[in-house]
Amino acid sequence: MSTPTDDQDVYSIETSGLTKVFAKKRHRGILGFLRRETEKEKSKNEKTDALTLALDHVNLKVRAGELFGLLGPNGAGKTTLVKCLATILIPDEGTAAVNGYDVMKETTMVRASIGLVVGGERTLYWKLTARDNLMYFASLYKMPRAEAKKRVNEILEIMNLRDRADERLEDYSTGMRQKVAIARALLHNPPVLLLDEPTLGLDPTFSRQIRSQIRDLCRNQGKTILLATHYMYEADELCDRVAIINNGQIAAVDSPNRLKAMVREKELVEITCVNPPLGIEAELRALCPKVEIVMLVQGDEATARPARIKMMGEEAEESVGTVIDALRKKRVQITSLNVGMPTLEDVFIKLTGGAKLTEGTENEKERHEAE
Amino acid sequence: MKKNTNQVRKLGMVSSPTGFTWANVKAELRAIWESNVKQWKIELAYPLSFIRQCISPVFFLLPYLIYGLALMGGGYSPNLQALVGTGDIVTFIFTGYIIMGFISTAVFAMGFSIRNEQWFGTLESIYITPTNRLSIVLGTALHSTVHQGISVIVEFSIIYAIFGLGLKMTGILPALVIFALMMFALYGFGIVISALSLLLKEGYIVSEGLASVMTILSPVAYPLLVLPEVARNASFIFPTAPGLIGIRTFLLQDYRPEVLGNMFLALLVLDAAWILFGSLIFRLADHYVRKRGSLEKY
């Protein structure tokens, strides 16, 4: 691990060569063990039996007081990394430190230093009130009773939950439950917050509130925040620096603007069309070999959602005509054509060799733009 | 990874009691208490279920008694008297059966405390706090013990009203001491079950199996003398055997212990053994699931 040389190089989170491997489980059913495997099945099973490299020698440094984004699609390794830092998961190789404490040797101090917020509804006791939930977790954070009571009231006030603090969580909306989850993470005033998709499944109003709170916690309260998300715009909007992660590896780390500058010299064209035939992406790539062509969103006739095709490269604008002709020959209706500024999405595609985003990201972007 | 003192000064300072300090012990005791309170609050959110669970042990005790009475045509068994000095079927079985409820505490309440948190989805949230996991398990144990205590009062009232009971009231205090010693060892056993439930998704199978074995090897509804010698010797692995013999010694009129020896001493040894063993197994299981990454998988 590095030795800090000046005041700016103080790291709240540091990992070095962090690696985590999971063994895949193959299900063959109750009588599967009686069957002999054929050669074909054996070689197929060898692949599926392979280990999953969830984190591949990850090196990361997050400065104290920084809002650091961890951006990647589902299955990239974000949650695995967060869990390793939160001491829930033991890495197989490498080291990590949070707030100066080793995650494997000083687990109690690491746990006292962090607050964790994950997306999803079931992380609290629904049959208890918000106040009961918070008082309980305050005791698990070893807060003396009087201090816990005072702090719980404070937190409920900050999160605008005071009026409904004595109602059961089962009567809360999803967004309110997530607020309680954030309140819990802040109870013991930890210097480091680990947020794993905190706005997952929330409507735009609550998502915006939560993002605003995240910003406030970092800027005004000086907390170090590691935000794992697959929402590009969220990372773009909030983070001081972003690490792009895919297949367990960090592809790049820098500020959002500098990351976007990596593709600024390239041309970007986006075509929106209705019902392109399957396999069109491969055909277009064959027609324009010097251009990166990615079908970002497949499109859905039933919901009238158009497909989006992105073209990147130095000859992207030049190749637009070829692509449009090819689409028209297939009787594809083109609804719009844009030459755009790069986004983190473009950076991601460039760095990961054209790996697709989830369609959920596209819907979230539309909702975010509508806010 | 060395901590640089400059780095420490710039990072957010945290304080959390650790180790064998009074502050830490107090904090862990508070966590145990609050886990217990939490369990009560959740349980009392289902009042019908709470009432049912307080009464239900009677429905499983009564068949033992009615069966015994049907076999003998009355409440007295000469064979039982020949074995243990007392032929009072009802009192003998009652004193045995109330312990069964506490076997439940160890196996099911403690054993499934972690599984229940997985089911709620709260296990990871608990795991990232600085409190020792065992405090959560012991909190559940405390809740269940008190719950069983309520059930015992209900059982006593009903059985006394229907059948009458021949108990020595002067023996209650020493019986309670034996009971407390037995419970410590049962808690250790419960911690083992808790560790197994962390490791195995179908851990309830092992728990049910162990609970049944423990029940068969414990002199709940029959003296140990009925068991083959091998089983009789094996029964002393579990605290319920010396516990029941000790409790009956103090509570039953004319009772002659089926196994001679100092039950206090036996229980002290079992306490140390089960608590140490349980803590070790739990630590290993905890490390294993965190390594495997299956903590939150129900």
Next chain:
Amino acid sequence: MTQSSLGTNLFVVWNEVKKNIKFLLAYPIVFVFWGIFPIFWFIPFILQGEALVGGLSSQAFAQIAGTPDFVPFVVIGSVLNSYVLSSLYGMGESIRREAYQGTLDYVLASPCNKAYILIGKAVSESLTSTIFAVSQLAISILFFGIELTVGVIAPILFILILLVLGLYGIALMLAALSLRFKQAHDLAHTLEYVFYLFSPVRYPVESLPFWAQLLGKLLPLTYALIAVRALLLLKQGLSAVYVEILVLLVLDVALILVGFYMFNWMENKTKKSGMISQY
């Protein structure tokens, strides 16, 4: 498509059975466990009997049970009682599992008649219960002195089918309640206690006070146990138990009719209130 043919409905039943069996087979240890484990539950009773009586037969017991051999008496009670447990908990648990997994909404929104889905659940529960019961019985024959002749197999199966039908009716009522009341499993537990205490699972019904005997005589398990024990232990023929079989039939019809009616009524009521799958 508003009318379903019998073939379509049976197809629904078949698929429901297939799904539930596959679900169970995904846990092979569970499968093996329930075929063996329930034996541990009656061993304490056998040992208790030995301790009280000083042997394996009791004349006092014979006066009310008709046989001095309490071991096979208890074993048969235990095996049949396992049907009660799977009926009371199996269907309700199946519905709760659907709600927990989030599939209940989709099942109920489908156009098929829900009664056939429930029949499918009940059939799969009965199939697995029968497999478990056969396994337990086989072990009991080997180790606990139960004698089984070929001639009694068919009559016993017939009585078991009647028992299961009656339990289906009760299970339907519980399933109906679990749609609306999330604590319906408490009712299932209470029914389990009632069956256990008032049916002759461990002791003859005559051991109970008169009022308790009357309650026992309302339960299908009571008649099934009396009939099966008459065939297996007392070596009587089917004609000796025709009263018990008749009463079982009447109970079955009543329980199934009430069960179906309650389920349909409750399903409509909860759909209107929107509380159908709040788990």
